[in-house]
Amino acid sequence: MDYWIDIFNVVLIFSIFTISLNLLIGYAGQVSVAHAAFGAIGGYAAAYLQANAGFSFWPGLAAGTFGAGLIGLLMSLPALRLRPEYLVLLTIAVSAIVLAIVGAVAELGGAYGITASRPADLWPIPGGPLLFPIQWTLPLIGFAAPTFFVCWRMGQSAWGRVLRGIRDDEVATRALGHNVYIFKVIVFSVTSAFAGLAGVLLFFYNQIVSPSVYGLDVSLKIFAMTIFGGLGNFVGSILGTAVVQLLQPILENVVKLEPGNAFLIQLVIYGIGLAILVRVRPQGLLPEGVSLLPARAAERVAPPSVRSAAATKAVNIGTSRPSQLQPPTGAGPILEVRGLSKQFGGIVACRDLSLDLETGKIAALVGPNGAGKTTVFNLLTGAFGADSGSIKLNGEELCGLGPDAVARKGMARTFQDVRLFARMSALENVMLAMRGIEGGSGGEKLSDLFLHPRRAARAERSERDGAMEHLRLVGLADVAGTAAGALSYGQQKLVSFARLMATDADVLLLDEPASGVDARWVDKLLELVVYARDRGKTICIVEHSLHVVEQLADTVFFMELGHITAKGTIRELTSDPRLAEVYFGTV
Amino acid sequence: MQFTNNGFDAFCRGAIKLMVAACFGSLVASGPVLAQDSATPDQIKKLLGIEGLDAKALGTGLKFQLGIVLALTGPGSYYGRIQGNGAKLAVEQIKAAGGPDIELIFKDHKSADAQAGARAARELGIARVPAALTSYVGVIGSMFPGLEQYKIFALDGGGGTSDFGQGKRYFWGMRAIEPDDDFVGALKYWKETDPSIKRVSMAFIDQGPINEIVTNNFKKTLEATGHELASTEVTPIGATDYSATIARLKATNPDAVFLFLIGVDPGYFMKQYANAGLTKPTIVAEYVSDAAQVAGPVYDEMIFATDWFDANKPTNDWAKLFIDSYTKQFNLKPEMYAANYYEDTFAIWDLIRRVIAKGGDVNSGEQLQQALVDDPKFKSIYGGKAAEPGVITLDTKTHSVTSRPLGVYRANKGDPVPLAYFDLGGANFRLVK
Amino acid sequence: MQFEQIAQLAVAGAINGSFYALLGVGFGLILGVVGRFHYAYALTFVLAAYIMSVLESSLSVWPPLAAGAGLLAAMALGVALERWVYGPLALSSGALALLTVFISALGITIAGVNLITLMWTAFSRSIYLFEVRPFDVAGVTFTNLDLFIVFASWLLIGLLTVALNFTDLGRSIKAVRGNPFLARIIGLKPDRLYLVVFAIGSFLSGVAGILNGARFAVVPNMGDRPVVFAFVVAFLGGTRSSPLTVGLAGLFIGLVESLSGLWVSPQWSALVVFSVLFIYLSLQPTEISGLRRWLSLGARLRG
Structure with a gap:
């Protein structure tokens, strides 16, 4: 014993x-x-x-x-x-x-x-x-x-x-x-x-x-036990540890052999056993989200309870906290970009680019493929550091800040390739966006997590409710519990929009919001963009679809070879004979 | 080198054993039935001077569990098995001679894994095993806390106490102090045979805190023998590539090098030493047959100094009997590691008899140890002469041997011949004429 | 004296470095193209050496023939592992493929090494390629075997580089390494190429194993340390780099390891090597990305 x-x-x-x-x-x-x-x-x-x-x-x-x-x-x-x-x-x-x-x-x-x-x-x-x-x-x-x-x-x-x-x-x-x-x-x-x-x-x-x-072999063994137990599942880790650790003692007591060889034979069986176990349970003994108690597993992916759904009435989208900016006066740009330049090894991606985004307006960035539109978004949000130039949001310099800091300052973006967290539910995707902007709140503060569990739980609840409301806004409340990777592409775009809204940023950069989306979703998306603008958001979109640009954009910037060469309404630009030839004519 | 020449045999034997093991695991479990000379038991009793004892005093029929903690997997596993062979043979002979029925409880320390060593001690303790034969200096010390806590009386015939394990409770070393006792003999040998040797280097395995002790002892010995220290080179245990050490030796250019490397490591060293064009004499503190396999022809005439078991020249009848029965049973010439575990198992029986004689409890490690402390002497297959086995004595303070025959040998293509004999501390040094 | 010692250590470092280069190139090819964390690289390494040694010493087979048999065995094992173990496992474990393949390989290596010990014991064996003779050039010594190791390593690395760039097969492998999906579209069959890559990688590990066996000895655990070095070299060189780049990373590690002997005694050389590695890595330019990319190495090869 x-x-x-x-x-x-x-x-x-x-x-x-x-x-x-x-x-x-x-x-x-x-x-x-x-x-x-x-x-x-x-x-x-x-x-x-x-x-x-x-x-x-x-x-x-x-x-x-x-x-x-x-x-x-x-x-x-x-x-x-x-x-x-x-x-x-x-x-x-x-x-x-x-x-x-x-x-x-x-x-x-x-x-x-x-x-x-x-x-x-x-x-x-x-x-x-x-x-x-x-x-x-x-x-x-x-x-x-x-x-x-x-x-x-x-x-x-x-x-x-x-x-x-x-x-x-x-x-x-x-x-x-x-x-x-x-x-x-x-x-x-x-x-x-x-x-x-x-x-x-x-x-x-x-x-x-x-x-x-x-030794390193012990590290590898711990590594193997963890993966075998199931990544993202702590009960699995305990089980994995137990199974791997028990394998040898069990062999010692079951396979009784001539002692000279016994330990070698046990190790052979142990090694093969490890290979077989991982073959039988390639996702681990208990994969992520799987629980020994079925009820818990259900809870994690289930949509919010009825109670929280009721509570959502009180939540007002986009105004869950006072906006950082003054109420839009309609005057003056919220974002001022001056002389932005970026080179990658000798290739000029962006050259002396300047633009303003007017508060509460929708702007569009158009231009031929390779003009550097997405690069501009990357520069604006700090994903790439600019070689020179300045980016001012509400008069505050953003150049030199990382993407997370830029987002916290109030400018956030979507991605051309959506980039949802595929293994998380739609709801969790949106909830993830509701953090960080304020430098961590409620459950995201580690101290609250352990010292003020109630406060953390409250924060979690309210954010769950808020996120639910964002999903409801884009019409996807019914798939809140579905893993994002399992949604259709159009739904994913909508979730990504909800996620963007949830960041509560004042300036929203949308990278091809309508590309690759079913026609029936396009209108919904356009509606949402307009809705966001009406709530005081300033929006800039990169979009190939002239239909979309025409419907949305108050101002259009035309980009060629990393430089803005024209600015105006879509009418003005399409009537420019040179641009029409370079770009619009081909559409 | 019976093994290498019969590689294909070994291949076939291995394959067959494997298949048998897979199909009839339980059959193999009972182990091979050992051939036993009917004359042997009486001979042994006579050699040990116990022919007059009755069954009770001999411990006939007594069940006794003896832990044996060896490198049964990993790089040291060949010698782990050799050691196990020695103990198994002793168990058979003891039983046949009317001694107790000793059950060997094998534990694998995976060739010096401290975690395995600590666990082995714990498991033996939990199973209330009163005594154990350990190896690798109590598996590099990891068994010491367990031995002490569970009062497991332990003899180490593999590494002895070395400088590290001296005076640890319940732990006793049955070998000379490695390498200190060896280099005394080596230096004396050089002094007597080659006066041109002045500056001597030592390359030795890294033993952490022990390095300083070893170095100091080496310096003291050099002083006594009138040599100078050229350099000391510490190398990691289990290394195969000695190019850095050899480059340093080349730069130092000593007149001779003493090597304290264990297992097959000296084989690697000597091969590279020769390939580097170095020709200055070396003496090694260890000789095992597969190091010769590693080194190749370089090892044919290498010289080593240690408490080696010379199976060619048994010094007493018991040793002769051991060599005969071991060779018969395992089809191998016994190496030192087999000899040590053989005689250590007999030492355990000796202690059992003493405890029985005092009316004590043989399943108490404490009482076994006390019996040793009361009279720290055992009959040995080393030393002695003719019908009189040698004697191994221990120091009750350091828990290490105080008498043990050592020698300087020339490998002579795997069939070593003695060049000199000496005792612990280099005493009684005598060249073989 | 100092100069001679530096030269001697540099030569020793170059020999070890060439060996590491050979190891790293094979491992890196498998990791880069097939995306398998092939820990059992250690096993193919050992197997080739054992088969060669057993055939040569016990059955007196002509050494080149024995070496060929050893290499074939290593290749067969590598290909079989990919075909029947890693491939199916990767399919069923999806995004986790890299990690599960690693565990599987770890288990197989433990089993294989102990199986070898069961069959031939841990008693050291030797490999005889040719008469080993020492050379002394201006006080720096090395053997003809050392020269052979350097020569063979770089010859194989060079051949592989040429083959990847100038043969159809090589270009297909590079195409699959670059983008397996695209490669499939243009009609390449990655699955079959994977087996070829495993054959090449296992061949290289087998050569390394035999050379190592000839230089030192053949023992069951002889692959333990080399596989770690193979891994380090492959990653340091870059899993998608040309074999030459990976080879140079191996040479670099060998030189650092050996030259550290100028200042510290050998038991510290591992510390020096890995500290240099640590510092080198710490100075790498930042690149943020998560497990996703790491896993995508394996995942992108599915489908």
């Missing part, structure tokens, strides 16, 4: 590794194969401090956990700006560096590591030193459960929604005003700290730290 309790304890410790890694990979989409190395930082910190400074259990635990978190934080600063494949490489490098240091520094014991000078004692919690596996089980549950809770809370909240946004489409998440970098740094630090915690526990449980306990 004690034998299985021992294994159960190890499963608990490794669950802390896998649950936290799942938050990092499954939610935030940041692949790390250095998780055991962060465990090493925690374990070694606790061991070194016990040996040299007489640290007991709790101070050692705190030092190890925070130490790993801190190093995770430092590492994430350069790491998380990298391309994902470089991130993986970098985590391998970190793993190798940590192992090389602990393996070669004499003070850390080299290959021998550090042996505990005394067993762990949870004092002031009574019970004396923890010696036997059975004594460890409750305390380990006591550590694994909060880990689960914290990761689950972070993952399932508005905060985690942003993480999932980053995972599915980082560019789109930034464009909705979220500072993805901060989110990534926080999630990396937090998960590193949890890995440190697990490392500390491993030290106290084994009463020894040594490099081989936290």
Whole structure:
């Protein structure tokens, strides 16, 4: 019996590794194969401090956990700006560096590591030193459960929604005003700290730290357990850990062989078992959104309850907070762009471009393919940094700001290729937009999530209701619970419009809102654009369809080779013989 | 090198074993039935001086669990099996001689995985196994807390205590201190055979905090033998590429190099040392047969100094008996690692008999250890002469051996011949004429 | 003395670097074109060495023939894995293909390495290609085997580069690497090309395994470290780069590793290599994107 309790304890410790890694990979989409190395930082910190400074259990635990978190934080600063494949490489490098240091520094014991000078004692919690596996089980549950809770809370909240946004489409998440970098740094630090915690526990449980306990093979094993358990599902992580950890003990007890070979044969079966398991459950034991309890699964994708639907009456679209700008006077531009230029390697994408957007008006940017229209949007929203020029929104300079900051200042965009978060429901897509603009509110504030759960829940409810209202506006309330990837293209465009409206930005940039959309949806979209303008939004569209431009645009800018060559109403432009020949004639 | 020449045989045996294992797992489980000479049990009892004991005193029929923690997977697994062979043979002979029915509880430490070592100690403790044979210095120390906590009496015949594991509770080393006891002999050998050697380098595996102790001991020995230190080079354990170390040695240009590399690592080193055009004499602290396989012809005449088991020149009848029965059973010449686990298993039986004689509980690691402390001596297949087995004695403070025959040997194409003998600390050094 | 030592370490670094280059190119080709995180690259590496060693030493097969058999075995294993394991698994795991293939490969490698140990034990074996002779050029030593390793590595990398650029097959592979959907439209069959790529990649790993076996020894776990280096080199060089670029990344790592021996003792060389790598990566220009792109490496090859 004690034998299985021992294994159960190890499963608990490794669950802390896998649950936290799942938050990092499954939610935030940041692949790390250095998780055991962060465990090493925690374990070694606790061991070194016990040996040299007489640290007991709790101070050692705190030092190890925070130490790993801190190093995770430092590492994430350069790491998380990298391309994902470089991130993986970098985590391998970190793993190798940590192992090389602990393996070669004499003070850390080299290959021998550090042996505990005394067993762990949870004092002031009574019970004396923890010696036997059975004594460890409750305390380990006591550590694994909060880990689960914290990761689950972070993952399932508005905060985690942003993480999932980053995972599915980082560019789109930034464009909705979220500072993805901060989110990534926080999630990396937090998960590193949890890995440190697990490392500390491993030290106290084994009463020894040594490099081989936290080797790259262990990191890979943790990685495998997490993916096998199911990305984005914490219960799956526990199950995955249990299955992989139990595989060998079960084999040891079932396949009794001549001892010389037994362990080799067990490893052969173990390896094949791993390959078969992943073949049988390629999405993981419990894929994202699947739960052991069917009711929970239903709740996640279900549309808001009746109660919240009733509450939505009170929500007024677009005015859920006071607008940043003064009530439109109809006079003066809200956006002033002057002398904007951008080159990519020798190719001029945008040359000395200037334009104004009049408050509460719809402008259109037209021109032949390759004229640089989408580039202009990218420059305006900070996706590309301009080489020179100025972009002023309400007189405030935007040049040099990232896309998320620009969105928070009040200018947001849609994408030509929609870029919805395919694995999230339509409702979640819209809810994701309702954050960040105000610098994080309610559930998106980590402190509220844990210190003021009621406030967070309230914020979540009201945003759910608000988002629902936006969906209702575009006529898609009935598909609120459907995964965005499962919607038709036209519906996706509408959701993306609802998402844009939900950002509450004053200036909306629409990149080909009607392209590729069924005729029946086009009118709906036009209606919505006009509606938005009537609510005080300033809108600029890039559009090929002259029909659309004609219907909507108050002003039309004509672009050629990265430069605006004409401006006027659509009538004026189409009557220009040169433009007609260059562009309109061909349409 | 029976193994390599019969590679195809080995291939076929492996394949057949595998198929058998797959189809009839349970059949294989019972293990091979061992051929047993009827003369052997009496001989052994006589050699051990216990022919007069009755069944009770011998522990006949007593069930005894003995943990054995070896590298059964991973790079060290060949020698893990060799060690297991030695212990298995001892278990059979002990039972046949009227001793207890020892059940070996095998645990795999995956060739020095500390997590596996710690778990092995815990599992043995949970199963209330009173004693264990360990390897790799208590699996690089990871078993120490478990041994102490569960009071598991442990003998390590693979790595001994080394400098690292001295005086650890319940842990006893059954080998000379590696490499300290070896380089004393090596330096004395050079002093007596080659006066031109003045400046000596040592390349040794990284053992963290132990490096300093090893280096200091080396310096002290150099002083005593009148040599100079040229340099010390630390290398990682398990390396295959020694180009950096060799480039440094080339720059230092010592008159001789002492190598403390373990397992097959010296094979890699020596091959590259020769290929780098270096010809200065070397002495290695370890000799295993597959290092010769790695190094090729370079290893034919290499010299090593350690507490090696010389299967060509058994020093006493018990050793002879061991070599005969081992060769018969496993179709292999016994290597040092088999010999050590063989005699360590017998040491456990010795302690069991002592505990029985005192009326104690043989399933108490504490009492087994006390029996050792009371009289830290065992009969050994090393040393001794003719009908008189050698004696291995231990220091009750350091938990390491205080007597152990060592030697300097020339590999002689896999059939080593002794060049000199010496005792611990280089005492009683004598060249073989 | 100092100059000689630098030269000696640089030569050693170039030899190791060439070996890393060869490893990285094969791994990178598979990763870049097929999008498989082929951890079992370690297994094809070991298998080629074992088959060669067993045939040569036990059955006295003529070394080139034994080497050929080893390489064939490695290629067969690689192709079989793609055909019956990775391919179907990738289909059923969709966007997660890269990760599930990795786990599958990890399991297969564990099983394979231990199977090899079961059959031939962990007792070291050797490979004999030709008589190894040391050379001494101005105090810098190396062997004819070292020269052969450098030569063979760069010859193969060069051949692969030429083949990718100037043969129909190579251009098809590049086309599939660039855009599998488009490649399908213009009539290429990616699935069959994937098998070809696995054959090439496994061939390269097999050559590396045999060379490594000849230089050091043949043991079951001999692939553990090389596969990590293959991975590092492939990513550092860029999974869609030309083999030459990847090869240079390998050479770079070999030189850094070896030259670190000038200042620190060898147990610190890993630290130096990975610290240099860390710094290099930290200085990379920012490029933001999430798991999506990382996964899309695998996902874009479906359909």
